[in-house]
Amino acid sequence: MVTRKLLTQDANQRIRAGDNEGALRGLVALVRSAPHDLDARLRIGDALLIAGDNTQAIQVYAFVAREASLSGYPLKAIVALKILARIDPAINELLGQLAQRYAAGSPALGKAVRLAPPLPEAEVPTEAFVPNELDYAQVRAVAAQAATLREGLPGYPASVAPIPLLSDLPPDAFVKMLSAVTLQRSPQGTAIIREGEPGDAFYMLARGTARVTRRAGGGGTVVTPENDVLLATLGEGSIVGEMALVSGAPRGATVSVVDDSDVLVFGRDSLGAVAREIAVVGQALERFTRDRLVQNLLATHAIFKPFDRAQRVQLASRFSAHDAPAGAVIIREGDVGRGLFLLLSGQVEVTRESNGQRVVLATLDSGDVFGEIALIEQGTTTATVTAVRNSTVMFLSRELFDRLVQGVPELRAYFENLAQDRLMDANLTMSAAAEGTASEEEIDAVLDEDDLVLV
Numbered sequence: 001m002v003t004r005k006l007l008t009q010d011a012n013q014r015i016r017a018g019d020n021e022g023a024l025r026g027l028v029a030l031v032r033s034a035p036h037d038l039d040a041r042l043r044i045g046d047a048l049l050i051a052g053d054n055t056q057a058i059q060v061y062a063f064v065a066r067e068a069s070l071s072g073y074p075l076k077a078i079v080a081l082k083i084l085a086r087i088d089p090a091i092n093e094l095l096g097q098l099a100q101r102y103a104a105g106s107p108a109l110g111k112a113v114r115l116a117p118p119l120p121e122a123e124v125p126t127e128a129f130v131p132n133e134l135d136y137a138q139v140r141a142v143a144a145q146a147a148t149l150r151e152g153l154p155g156y157p158a159s160v161a162p163i164p165l166l167s168d169l170p171p172d173a174f175v176k177m178l179s180a181v182t183l184q185r186s187p188q189g190t191a192i193i194r195e196g197e198p199g200d201a202f203y204m205l206a207r208g209t210a211r212v213t214r215r216a217g218g219g220g221t222v223v224t225p226e227n228d229v230l231l232a233t234l235g236e237g238s239i240v241g242e243m244a245l246v247s248g249a250p251r252g253a254t255v256s257v258v259d260d261s262d263v264l265v266f267g268r269d270s271l272g273a274v275a276r277e278i279a280v281v282g283q284a285l286e287r288f289t290r291d292r293l294v295q296n297l298l299a300t301h302a303i304f305k306p307f308d309r310a311q312r313v314q315l316a317s318r319f320s321a322h323d324a325p326a327g328a329v330i331i332r333e334g335d336v337g338r339g340l341f342l343l344l345s346g347q348v349e350v351t352r353e354s355n356g357q358r359v360v361l362a363t364l365d366s367g368d369v370f371g372e373i374a375l376i377e378q379g380t381t382t383a384t385v386t387a388v389r390n391s392t393v394m395f396l397s398r399e400l401f402d403r404l405v406q407g408v409p410e411l412r413a414y415f416e417n418l419a420q421d422r423l424m425d426a427n428l429t430m431s432a433a434a435e436g437t438a439s440e441e442e443i444d445a446v447l448d449e450d451d452l453v454l455v
Contacts, residue, residue, distance in 0.1 A: 183264060293345055318396060326388065339401055341396075
């Protein structure tokens with residue numbers, strides 16, 4: 001017998017090679033042995049479409065869209081709807097049904113329990129395969145019937161989990177936003193994000209798995225098996241790319257699909273166009289990006305490392321978020337330290353006055369902290385911090401900061417070392433500037449901070 005994983009890989013390879021009949025024979029076996037394998041049903045639609053059986057393909061995609069939506073797999077439903085939109089524009093009814101079930105205010109949204117996909121290691125019984133004596137036309141007919149048959153499928157769950165970003169929108173805006181999303185069908189090994197490239201979109205993995213890798217020893221745009229470092233493996237529903245999209249920084253890693261996958265692409269320009277047209281979309285985008293930035297910091301920043309997941313969330317709740325437009329002074333040199341600042345997004349410049357001139361000490365980006373020197377030294381602030389572009393900062397009051405470092409020795413050591421390093425860098429820069437011999441490296445001295453993985 002053959003496992004589901006091997007049979008799925010074989011079917012994908014046959015589709016890529018143009019062997020639709022062989023692919024359909026394997027896909028039918030996958031569906032017959034596990035009717036809730038919606039991926040196999042979707043791939044039957046793909047094979048039928050390639051074969052030119054548009055009518056049957058449309059029926060399969062429509063079935064998958066409805067079944068995936070009702071069963072709690074909305075991303076698979078969106079994939080089917082996006083394919084349908086290319087071959088049959090009359091899908092407004094199906095889009096409306098998806099929006100009614102997953103848009104804001106839907107009574108179906110809540111904590112969801114859905115049937116897990118079939119195990120890849122499960123064996124496919126011989127009797128599930130199409131008899132060899134059937135010809136190609138008969139195989140296509142059998143495949144279309146198998147892919148649209150509901151027999152053997154479980155009942156629908158009473159509640160379904162929300163879709164990130166989309167479920168924050170009312171039905172009309174949900175449909176409008178969905179129209180701005182594009183479907184990227186990525187063959188095995190395709191890089192959907194490349195390290196070092198600018199970020200102009202973020203992605204939802206709707207089907208398949210992906211690897212996040214970084215070149216050993218630095219940046220670059222090419223990752224090879226010889227020099228890449230595996231950072232994470234992503235499954236369906238994962239979101240990648242939003243950090244670089246928000247920050248404007250180059251991609252910090254490469255994301256490649258492990259097998260044939262479907263990816264939903266949320267482009268900056270298309271999202272911006274919808275947000276300008278519908279105000280609620282812009283508000284939902286702001287909440288979504290801020291939540292994602294906070295989640296990334298919780299998972300990666302040194303401040304949160306001593307704590308478990310629940311403690312991290314509790315600590316983050318003690319921070320208040322504040323927007324700082326470009327040019328706004330966040331900290332003024334000589335003032336009493338009010339608390340700790342964590343730069344969520346944007347960029348700030350740290351300067352100090354010398355002989356009536358402002359000397360740039362550092363430029364800080366998303367993930368950097370500032371304001372700690374006055375807190376650790378129990379003195380006034382040693383520099384001015386100004387927003388270079390529109391930024392968002394998280395603020396922790398002085399009282400809460402003191403309680404935090406008193407209770408967690410690792411954090412006190414972290415901030416003491418950080419403050420010491422920054423004071424040394426600042427003094428070096430100011431001394432060189434006063435003498436008029438500052439080198440470019442000295443003026444542009446930056447802190448030795450832990451890198452965040454921003455993709």
